[in-house]
Amino acid sequence: MKRPEYRYRYWAKRELRSRDSTEVRHALDEWTRKLDSSDSRFRHHQIEAIWAYRWIGETKTDLLRELLACENRHARAAATQQLRYWHQEMPDAARLLRSAANDANAMVRMEAIIAASYIGSRDAFDAAIDVLNHPHGKHLTYAITSSLGSAALRQYWQDEPDGRIASILKSASQIDTLREPTPSGRDAQFDSQKDIARVDISCMPERMLYTKTVFTVRPGQPTKLVFTNPDATDHNLLILKPGAVEAVGMAANEMARDPKNANSDFIPTSQTDLILHASPMIGPTRKSRIHVLRFNAPATPGIYPYLCTFPGHWVVMRGDMIVATSDEHAERLLAERTPEAQYEWQVADFVDVVVPKDETSVMRGMQAFMKARCNQCHSVAGHGENIGADISQIGKKYQGSALLQHIIEPSREIAEQYRNYQITTVDGKVLSGMIVKQSPAEIELMPNLLTPTTTITIKRSDIESQVASRTSSMPTGLLNVLDQEEVTALLAYLQHGYEVPEHLKHAH
Numbered sequence: 207m208k209r210p211e212y213r214y215r216y217w218a219k220r221e222l223r224s225r226d227s228t229e230v231r232h233a234l235d236e237w238t239r240k241l242d243s244s245d246s247r248f249r250h251h252q253i254e255a256i257w258a259y260r261w262i263g264e265t266k267t268d269l270l271r272e273l274l275a276c277e278n279r280h281a282r283a284a285a286t287q288q289l290r291y292w293h294q295e296m297p298d299a300a301r302l303l304r305s306a307a308n309d310a311n312a313m314v315r316m317e318a319i320i321a322a323s324y325i326g327s328r329d330a331f332d333a334a335i336d337v338l339n340h341p342h343g344k345h346l347t348y349a350i351t352s353s354l355g356s357a358a359l360r361q362y363w364q365d366e367p368d369g370r371i372a373s374i375l376k377s378a379s380q381i382d383t384l385r386e387p388t389p390s391g392r393d394a395q396f397d398s399q400k401d402i403a404r405v406d407i408s409c410m411p412e413r414m415l416y417t418k419t420v421f422t423v424r425p426g427q428p429t430k431l432v433f434t435n436p437d438a439t440d441h442n443l444l445i446l447k448p449g450a451v452e453a454v455g456m457a458a459n460e461m462a463r464d465p466k467n468a469n470s471d472f473i474p475t476s477q478t479d480l481i482l483h484a485s486p487m488i489g490p491t492r493k494s495r496i497h498v499l500r501f502n503a504p505a506t507p508g509i510y511p512y513l514c515t516f517p518g519h520w521v522v523m524r525g526d527m528i529v530a531t532s533d534e535h536a537e538r539l540l541a542e543r544t545p546e547a548q549y550e551w552q553v554a555d556f557v558d559v560v561v562p563k564d565e566t567s568v569m570r571g572m573q574a575f576m577k578a579r580c581n582q583c584h585s586v587a588g589h590g591e592n593i594g595a596d597i598s599q600i601g602k603k604y605q606g607s608a609l610l611q612h613i614i615e616p617s618r619e620i621a622e623q624y625r626n627y628q629i630t631t632v633d634g635k636v637l638s639g640m641i642v643k644q645s646p647a648e649i650e651l652m653p654n655l656l657t658p659t660t661t662i663t664i665k666r667s668d669i670e671s672q673v674a675s676r677t678s679s680m681p682t683g684l685l686n687v688l689d690q691e692e693v694t695a696l697l698a699y700l701q702h703g704y705e706v707p708e709h710l711k712h713a714h
């Protein structure tokens with residue numbers, strides 16, 4: 207029973223079942239008692255014993271209790287599963303089930319909700335629905351939906367006056383929006399090609415980053431790119447011709463100026479010749495959270511960037527599709543890429559910074575501001591949009607390294623008025639945005655910084671949870687493309703600003 211191979215352990219248990227059960231029980235008790243608790247597989251062996259007891263129709267509830275509370279998550283999960291068979295002999299089964307439903311490990315919580323559907327009692331139901339208070343990913347959600355939807359448990363919630371479970375199940379079923387749509391005949395045919403490359407790219411929640419920032423395909427290779435977005439913000443994915451990031455990104459920014467485009471897919475029509483493939487915006491406010499791109503990779507080897515063109519996102523949310531004839535070729539292409547100097551600036555590098563004031567420095571700083579793409583979200587010399595905070599007078603508030611700290615570590619201190627909140631409503635909707643107004647009865651949320659006039663009013667009684675985001679909407683690492691002199695110049699520009707001479711103002 208200690209063998210690593212499953213089949214040996216299976217044969218052993220089968221053999222034990224054919225023997226006299228009292229005799230086997232005593233032998234098992236003895237075997238279990240003698241197990242070495244310092245053995246790394248100790249918990250595994252104990253679980254094996256539990257299974258053997260079950261096979262011979264015996265129970266060993268004290269051992270099961272020990273395993274339910276032990277430090278090994280696999281053992282806790284297996285023990286929780288066992289509750290479905292032995293709960294009748296355990297008067298505290300509901301309490302044990304509740305503790306499993308609140309386990310730190312999702313696998314254990316999953317076993318708890320499944321066990322409840324086998325036990326089928328009111329107590330088990332009440333205990334196991336605690337899983338709903340914890341995060342549940344795809345698999346757990348599936349288990350929750352099938353368990354609560356089972357005939358055994360359905361009776362406990364279907365007539366609930368508040369319809370809470372019904373609405374939770376409904377919102378859980380929305381996880382289906384992450385499932386690939388059934389392919390059309392033509393798509394299925396495309397997918398069945400033998401040499402197809404499958405690429406999965408998702409969006410990291412709250413990070414404004416893709417889960418994959420580089421992938422390689424062969425020239426002309428059929429490629430199926432499955433793009434998903436579980437984030438609370440909408441994103442798209444555009445694949446571009448080499449070197450086209452800036453032109454397409456800035457064009458998307460330009461689109462953003464027009465409020466009419468606030469809900470568009472941010473695919474700039476002025477740059478279609480630079481765009482090879484584009485997904486629509488997908489995410490919580492859109493029709494879908496998944497989009498599949500099917501295409502043949504370009505015939506010409508090279509580095510084809512992909513990015514999310516939502517204004518401000520494209521500066522950071524990017525990756526590269528490498529088209530190469532072999533892996534070595536791909537590495538060579540990456541190595542040949544004109545190296546862009548990268549620094550890892552820390553506030554400590556600038557503690558004694560002396561911020562110059564002369565106009566040359568200020569002008570260099572303004573260029574650095576553009577190079578680091580601060581103009582994405584902050585207006586420059588009165589031009590452009592303030593998607594982020596208005597920093598035109600920031601020099602009055604902070605100077606030198608204190609100012610730099612706000613740029614290098616934006617999440618350390620987030621201006622409260624710009625803090626993002628994630629609100630989950632009782633019917634399962636997730637909304638995210640800045641709170642623009644609040645009263646004891648209501649909260650007014652601005653989901654999109656680009657369209658400040660569009661707000662959503664939510665009744666507090668409809669709110670299930672409200673979580674302050676700890677990350678600033680301002681990205682980190684922006685300064686890493688600047689050298690030391692440029693960073694210093696940037697501070698000069700931020701502190702002193704630049705204004706066109708009075709006599710030119712009329713033309714400005």
Ligand code: HEC
Pocket residue numbers: 518519521575578579580581582583584593594595597600603609612613616617619620621624625678679680681684685
């Ligand atoms: C993607 C949008 C975005 C980009 C790009 C961006 N910021 Fe910000 N910035 C914000 C937002 C939103 C805030 C307000 C939230 C906060 O305080 O973190 C902010 C806040 C700030 C603040 C603090 C303001 C205050 O009153 O406390 C400073 C300073 C600042 N940004 C400077 C910069 C500089 C310099 C750059 C370029 C290196 C830059 N930002 C790039 C979005 C952006």
